[in-house]
Amino acid sequence: MQITRDNLDDFATGATVLGTGGGGDPYLGKLMAHQAIEEHGPVDLIDPTEVPDDALVIPSAMLGAPTVMVEKLPQGGEALAAFEALETHLGQEAYATMSIEAGGLNSTIPIAVAAALNLPLVDADGMGRAFPEVQMVTFTLGGISAAPMSIADEKGNTLFLDTVDNQYAESFARVTSIEMGGACMIGTYALTGAQIREHAILNSLSLAHDIGKSIRTAQQHSRDPVESVLDRTDGYELFEGKLIDVQRRTEGGFAVGEAILDGVSECDGRTLTLDFQNENLVARDSAHGVIASVPDLITVVDAETGDPVTTEGLKYGHRVRVIGMPCSPKWRTDEGLSLVGPDYFGYSIDYRPIEELQEALND
Amino acid sequence: MQITRDNLDDFATGATVLGTGGGGDPYLGKLMAHQAIEEHGPVDLIDPTEVPDDALVIPSAMLGAPTVMVEKLPQGGEALAAFEALETHLGQEAYATMSIEAGGLNSTIPIAVAAALNLPLVDADGMGRAFPEVQMVTFTLGGISAAPMSIADEKGNTLFLDTVDNQYAESFARVTSIEMGGACMIGTYALTGAQIREHAILNSLSLAHDIGKSIRTAQQHSRDPVESVLDRTDGYELFEGKLIDVQRRTEGGFAVGEAILDGVSECDGRTLTLDFQNENLVARDSAHGVIASVPDLITVVDAETGDPVTTEGLKYGHRVRVIGMPCSPKWRTDEGLSLVGPDYFGYSIDYRPIEELQEALND
Numbered sequence: 001m002q003i004t005r006d007n008l009d010d011f012a013t014g015a016t017v018l019g020t021g022g023g024g025d026p027y028l029g030k031l032m033a034h035q036a037i038e039e040h041g042p043v044d045l046i047d048p049t050e051v052p053d054d055a056l057v058i059p060s061a062m063l064g065a066p067t068v069m070v071e072k073l074p075q076g077g078e079a080l081a082a083f084e085a086l087e088t089h090l091g092q093e094a095y096a097t098m099s100i101e102a103g104g105l106n107s108t109i110p111i112a113v114a115a116a117l118n119l120p121l122v123d124a125d126g127m128g129r130a131f132p133e134v135q136m137v138t139f140t141l142g143g144i145s146a147a148p149m150s151i152a153d154e155k156g157n158t159l160f161l162d163t164v165d166n167q168y169a170e171s172f173a174r175v176t177s178i179e180m181g182g183a184c185m186i187g188t189y190a191l192t193g194a195q196i197r198e199h200a201i202l203n204s205l206s207l208a209h210d211i212g213k214s215i216r217t218a219q220q221h222s223r224d225p226v227e228s229v230l231d232r233t234d235g236y237e238l239f240e241g242k243l244i245d246v247q248r249r250t251e252g253g254f255a256v257g258e259a260i261l262d263g264v265s266e267c268d269g270r271t272l273t274l275d276f277q278n279e280n281l282v283a284r285d286s287a288h289g290v291i292a293s294v295p296d297l298i299t300v301v302d303a304e305t306g307d308p309v310t311t312e313g314l315k316y317g318h319r320v321r322v323i324g325m326p327c328s329p330k331w332r333t334d335e336g337l338s339l340v341g342p343d344y345f346g347y348s349i350d351y352r353p354i355e356e357l358q359e360a361l362n363d
Numbered sequence: 364m365q366i367t368r369d370n371l372d373d374f375a376t377g378a379t380v381l382g383t384g385g386g387g388d389p390y391l392g393k394l395m396a397h398q399a400i401e402e403h404g405p406v407d408l409i410d411p412t413e414v415p416d417d418a419l420v421i422p423s424a425m426l427g428a429p430t431v432m433v434e435k436l437p438q439g440g441e442a443l444a445a446f447e448a449l450e451t452h453l454g455q456e457a458y459a460t461m462s463i464e465a466g467g468l469n470s471t472i473p474i475a476v477a478a479a480l481n482l483p484l485v486d487a488d489g490m491g492r493a494f495p496e497v498q499m500v501t502f503t504l505g506g507i508s509a510a511p512m513s514i515a516d517e518k519g520n521t522l523f524l525d526t527v528d529n530q531y532a533e534s535f536a537r538v539t540s541i542e543m544g545g546a547c548m549i550g551t552y553a554l555t556g557a558q559i560r561e562h563a564i565l566n567s568l569s570l571a572h573d574i575g576k577s578i579r580t581a582q583q584h585s586r587d588p589v590e591s592v593l594d595r596t597d598g599y600e601l602f603e604g605k606l607i608d609v610q611r612r613t614e615g616g617f618a619v620g621e622a623i624l625d626g627v628s629e630c631d632g633r634t635l636t637l638d639f640q641n642e643n644l645v646a647r648d649s650a651h652g653v654i655a656s657v658p659d660l661i662t663v664v665d666a667e668t669g670d671p672v673t674t675e676g677l678k679y680g681h682r683v684r685v686i687g688m689p690c691s692p693k694w695r696t697d698e699g700l701s702l703v704g705p706d707y708f709g710y711s712i713d714y715r716p717i718e719e720l721q722e723a724l725n726d
Binding site for chain 1: 522523524525531534542
């Protein structure tokens with residue numbers, strides 16, 4: 001399929017659902033992509049099966065604090081600088097670019113890069129959602145190195161990292177992004193078509209588009225948009241309620257906090273506590289305990305329109321519904337859980353797949 | 364001349380004099396150099412005139428907090444990794460290596476690199492003393508870029524910086540050094556023989572050796588070691604006294620503080636206040652006001668032996684003499700003073716060359 005000015009909104013809406021409250025505002029990525037498509041024409045979203053085995057794909061991403069990204073919209077030049085620096089370094093022309101996240105703004109920024117460079121975008125990513133750190137991709141589980149990583153800012157500075165593991169790539173890139181004013185563009189996880197098919201999460205960009213489109217058409221035809229999302233993501237409606245408290249603080253560059261929902265209709269008499277660190281991480285029901293946790297996806301949507309709400313958008317009094325969706329099976333391995341499970345984020349809870357938790361609720 | 368196990372001590376002593384109290388403990392660099400010379404043989408210290416016009420010289424240095432360097436002595440491998448990474452990046456074999464500082468441990472670390480790689484060391488540096496930041500070299504005044512800069516740690520991580528100016532190189536390298544555990548090895552300011560002759564401070568390593576040797580021989584022959592240093596540096600004895608107070612704190616990675624000396628013999632009845640930020644920066648006499656300031660060199664030595672004392676070595680009750688030495692004329696230009704003058708370090712005093720201040724004292 002092609003990504004055009006007309007369906008960009010659907011991509012961005014779906015990416016916000018998959019962003020589970022974080023990953024930066026996809027609106028920014030959409031703005032960049034919109035401008036690039038205006039200027040250079042639409043982008044081909046190609047199926048991972050179409051990428052030759054040894055073709056080089058260079059993912060493109062923004063790295064930094066979401067709050068800074070809002071104020072420091074990339075000029076575009078730094079995204080291309082990071083991409084092309086890595087291409088030159090590898091001495092091979094890229095066949096395509098790719099998103100490392102299906103959620104948040106890093107799902108849509110590569111659309112802008114693809115348009116500007118007249119390259120296709122591979123319909124896959126490394127998370128199937130949004131996560132805050134560089135090493136938190138399924139590529140890491142596949143032994144693929146984040147290095148060589150290129151980092152560029154709008155002033156013309158470029159860095160290359162050649163690190164012994166992906167955690168170091170995160171550490172060096174993070175402090176560099178701060179020195180670059182809080183955000184920067186990176187080229188990382190260069191991989192081949194064969195590696196994408198084995199280690200990436202496939203068709204996640206078209207899933208984002210599909211989710212966004214289904215919300216829009218449900219709204220237009222007065223159907224329940226939440227049902228259409230659950231249908232496409234094998235998800236569950238976890239809770240419906242009114243936001244009665246939202247606490248936020250910044251800790252180590254993360255927007256950390258919790259939101260408390262007072263149940264309405266079927267959830268009357270119960271409360272839901274939602275813990276977030278950029279992304280929504282744990283949902284606790286007053287009657288049932290933990291009903292969903294990272295790496296499964298937890299997304300808050302407007303109770304009426306079904307439009308996804310980021311953690312920054314959570315407002316007192318807002319009536320919302322909370323959706324839980326199963327993550328990729330790649331994240332449910334021991335290795336996957338040690339990389340992005342509740343433990344890593346500081347929660348001493350045993351991860352249980354959302355399907356299992358739902359089954360227990362219905363027993 | 365050759366640098367051998369036998370004359371290394373003289374280099375290190377002289378480098379401590381030129382280190383003006385900071386630059387890290389040359390003893391560490393000496394340890395590394397000693398070990399490398401044991402293993403690989405002595406090092407040729409070559410005159411800058413011997414380097415062909417377009418031969419490539421890659422300076423080698425350690426970057427980090429002096430206190431960390433004491434605990435994190437380089438293994439050697441990271442110094443070679445940084446050097447060779449830059450060589451590979453430039454696609455040219457290095458003709459020689461060089462020190463970017465004539466004072467402190469970065470004067471002696473390149474001796475170890477030269478020994479391990481069987482390369483000559485050029486008798487020149489970029490400061491003629493020690494300074495705390497990457498951009499504070501005469502190369503910057505000559506428009507020579509610190510980039511491409513390579514950074515390596517003992518774990519096998521390597522970074523490359525390609526920055527728009529040398530101040531950015533400092534910023535990115537500084538935060539990287541912190542992520543690398545507080546210190547790292549760098550390859551930077553790759554330059555040609557012609558550039559060295561125009562922009563470096565020449566014969567500063569042999570000056571360090573000469574100073575160290577003169578202190579040692581004066582001690583052996585019961586002559587005044589301070590006189591021998593003044594003789595070789597066009598310096599002045601600024602003060603003699605007992606340390607009656609030393610204040611130290613850490614501010615932004617610098618060891619900041621002041622030492623107060625109570626005058627003895629000719630200085631009886633006066634006090635001297637010595638401000639330092641890693642290096643000694645300003646000397647104020649209670650009777651005469653500022654009698655020396657950065658970029659001129661201020662070094663404290665033991666009153667009897669003439670052995671130089673670093674700011675970390677300043678101890679209550681110690682009887683010392685304070686020496687002032689003129690800096691390179693390159694630092695006394697407007698551009699030089701804006702890079703390393705009192706203003707940059709936060710002192711609102713007008714720099715006056717030490718010769719002028721001494722002349723005023725004698726009027």
